[in-house]
Amino acid sequence: MKRWQPFEWIVALRFLREGRMQTAFIVGGVAIGVAVIVFMSELLLGLQGNFIRRVLTGQSHIQLLPPKEAARLLPAAPGDLAAATVQAPLQRVRSIDQWPAVQDQLRAMPDIAIVTPTVSGSALLARGAASRSISVIGVDAGDYFRIVPLADQITRGEARLGPNDLLIGVDLASDLGVAVGDKLAITAPSGAQTTLNVAGLFDLGNRGANQRTTFAALHTAQSLMGLPGGATSLEVTVVDVWAAEAVAQRITAATGVEADSWIRSNAQFFSSINAQTTANTAIRFFVGLSVASGIAGVLVVSVVQRSREIGILRAMGVTRGRVLRVFLLQGCLLGLGGALAGSVLGALALLLWTRLERNPDGTPLWLLELHPALFISAVLLAALTGLAAAVAPALRAARLDPVVAIRG
Known part of the structure; x- marks a missing residue:
């Protein structure tokens, strides 16, 4: 050898x-x-x-939204020579049609990690003579906190969302002079009212978000916004964040629901x-x-x-x-x-x-x-x-x- x-x-x-x-x-x-x-x-x-x-700390990779209200054609008045005009309709708070079926369809896709419904809308928050316009986001805490780690941003109290709980930003709490355990009255545009307890204060690192954003339980927000059993959006996270836009296009093609990815909403970034x-x-x-x-x-x-x-x-x-x-x-x-x-x-x-x-x-x-x-x-x-x-x-x-x- x-x-x-x-x-x-x-x-x-x-x-x-x-x-x-x-x-x-x-x-x-x-x-x-x-x-x-x-x-x-x-x-x-x-x-x-x-x-x-x-x-992505404060948002999901993909957001599914209900279709917008279609524009209406206003005909010209009799004897008026002016052409007909198109009036942009008022966008109401609406639920995604058959969202539980859409959610099940998304969960079956291999590229998707988490899917959770949310209900969001504007409301008026009051404490005594002071009031603020806020955005109420109703979430299922178990899944939503896996998308947005809100528990890591809690400065006081705890990230608890029971039927009567509310999480508010530190700047909103400072403006209203409230602390954990205080009660706040919330009134929706529809006239629905409720009183919730401040369970925790969070800091999202943005003063505007801390002054306006609040979180409540999903069922609480559904009742407040007049959408029993509804969902104004489906929040989705994907396995590969860079493939979010491609996944969003496949979701729209498969479900017919508009899907916006973080890539499209942050195009300059x-x-x-x-x-x-x-x-x-x-x-x-x-x-x-x-x-x-x-x-x-x-x-x-x-x-x-x-x-x-x-x-x-x-x-x-x-x-x-x-x-x-x-x-x-x-x-x-x-x-x-x-x-x-x-x-x-x-x-x-x-x-x-x-x-x-x-x-x-x-x-x-x-x-x-x-x-x-x-x-x-x-x-x-x-x-x-x-x-x-x-x-x-x-x-x-x-x-x-x-x-x-x-x-x-």
Whole structure:
């Protein structure tokens, strides 16, 4: 049995050791390039994740709404020469037709994680002589709080929604001078009235939302808005937040109910995310191109410097294939070594950045998570880049004529 001899490895490592200065410079260049790619990619992923958390903290991925009232054509009065006009109708609080059946249909879709009904509408909240216009959102706390983690934003009291409970914002509580346990009178536009207890105060991080938004139990809001058993919207979360628009289109096609995704309702935000991703991809491409150019340049110089040695090896019977593999292996080792060093350098830069860049209160700007898949892909990409960059120098070395190379 013929024993395997790592000839290509021995020669490739010897060439790299003999050109220590060149090897050190190119490994350092690759390391810096990979560190830039890792740092920027992780930073962009953290930034996008932070934006998404902020955008989706108070809303679902997809919202199903009842159809809007159709416009009415008002004919011209007799003897009036003016053309008929179209009057936009008043949009009333309406329920989604047959929403339990639609909910069951959505829950059967594999791309959908949670579906829950809500009832929302305007009302007047009063305490003594003070009153405020508010938006009442009736929810099923069990499912809705899995979509919007309201329990995490409770500052006082608890996230409890019994038949007589109400959750209000801290700014609304401050304006009315109320605390947990106080009673508030609520009057709907239809004239329906009820009195609810303040079970908890929340802070959504937005003063306008804290002053206007309130949460009640689903049945309580249905009675208040005059929609017994109804639902003004179905809140949906999907498995992949980036596929929300495609899922929303499939929902509309399957159910006939209008579905708005967070992507469409936050079009400017989504456009900025795409622009950041495109810019990051362009930067990675040019960094990779510079890394490949550096490796190719070093290997071309190595071929020229070692032409005589290559000629001697060829004269001793070393095949062109082995010579080719020697230089391909050098390119791969340069890319791999630089990538490993760059990954460590990028991770250290990220840890340093999280320690130095802080909010005014001392908390991190946003939480950064190191993704192993990103580091693995960066290492593999750098190794393949080094291999590709070594193709031209390796072919040149393999094609050297032994006699010409030895004569110099």
